[in-house]
Amino acid sequence: MTDSIDFDSLRHIGWPWPGAPEDPAWQEAFAAHPQARPGRVIEQHRSGYVVADAPDNSLKTESPPEWQRPRFPSHERAAVGDWVLLEGKRIVALLPRHTSIKRGAAGEHYHQQVIAANIDTVFIVCGLDADFNPRRIERYLLLVGGGGASPVVVLTKADQTDYSEDALAVLEDLAAQQIPLLAINGKDPESVSALLPWLGPGNTVVLVGSSGAGKSTLTNTLLGEDRMKTNEVRGNDSRGRHTTTHRALMPLPYGACLIDTPGMRELKPTGEETLSEGGFADIEELTTQCKFRNCSHHSEPGCAVQEAIERGDIDETRLESYLKLREEVALAAAKLAQRQAEQATERKHTGRGAQWRPINKGKRR
Structure with a gap:
């Protein structure tokens, strides 16, 4: 066939x-x-x-x-x-999928939700207005890092602020980990052309970000036509309405495929993520140098992470974010293990039951 x-x-x-x-x-x-x-x-x-x-x-x-x-x-x-x-x-x-981006679904029971599958690159879109949130970017990086695709942080609305360079400086720890950071004007084709290295033939890119971040505007510019509906954001908090109501894949003139997604407010880990691949490789490396193996990275003597904070190498807010996300990943991993055990028992007693198996196979190519 x-x-x-x-x-x-x-x-x-x-x-x-x-x-x-x-x-x-x-x-x-x-x-x-x-x-x-x-x-x-x-x-x-x-x-x-x-x-x-x-x-x-x-x-x-x-x-x-x-x-x-x-x-x-x-x-x-x-x-x-x-x-x-x-x-x-x-x-x-x-x-079988070769890559994906997933999140933990809302609710008490453990479920995974696939945002997009078989993708090469994830454009994490964040507006350079009140939408700018380094902690949310870290959450997206965590979800992307576990799925095999490569992240690119795209800061939109660079034409609406004089602080683009300041925002890039805030994210310099990510740049040091070879995570591309770009500040663009999503309405300007020349500015958006900075994304072309990831839009070659055969590649698939997904846009993720909150409502009002500029995903639909960026999609229209990449398509060369106003196909996606856009709305003005609220002036008080730069939040937008859900102009994209469902996920859709569209071929681009450059040869790549683009997946636009609705804004996501809840970004729960699935328990399969790795912090070192989610924007915290530098902190993860430091934790291996602490004097005590069970160091909590708060006030223990010989804590390499706290020493890096004192030197100004690591921002304390990033450590707080790292510790919070590490705890969330551990809790999700425990729920995943429990879910797998329950389904294994169900299959053993009934001979039926859906298999809960990892569907990613790592990076494509």
Whole structure:
């Protein structure tokens, strides 16, 4: 079946290889469904999915019956950016993800929510107005770091402030960890061209950030047309309304694919994150140099982190953020372990139950 697939055409919607994928799990899925064709989820709605199987062809699709079950893990259903196999208008298989960005879903019970899948780069969008929040940027970096994609911090509305350089200086600890930081005017194509190194053919980029950060404005500029609705933000706190109501994947003129997402107010870890990959590699390294292995990094003698703060190498607010996020990740990891144990018991006694398994495989390519 793969011999008849136009992979060059699929590359326009982000297909990561010029020919059939080399991943054994993908090959196994193709072998199990020899009559199926690949497609990519470009829209996700409560009522279902829109899948593209060519740059100029998309269709509403039916989900597999098991996805409709209330107890089926939401992160094992398709998300925008996922590759699936289609038979007619029916999804018959979800191909394994190579990267994703996820968050812990709201509520007491442990659930994961996939924001976007099979992405190369995450543009973390933050406005240079009252939206500017280094702590929120750190949360996004934590979620991105665990999923295999590369983060880029994009500070929008540089035309509305004289403090762009000051904002970049506040984030210099991130720049020191080779995390790209860019201040741009999202309405100006020349300014936005600074993002082109991440928008080459075959690449997929997702925009994340709060409502009013300028994601839809940036999307329109990248598309070269006013396709996404934008609203003015409130003057008192720079908050915007949810102008983007669902996640959608769009091909760009540069050859890349862009996923725009609604603003997210809650950014809960899943328990799978690694702080060293989430913007805290410098602090994580310092913790290995403390005199005591169980150092809390508050007032213990020989604390390398506190010594770095005294020297001015580390900002105390970053340490507070690090400790808070470390605790949240640990709590989420405990809930994840409990959830896995419960499902293992259920499978043992019933022979059924959804499998809870990591779906990422690390960085693409």
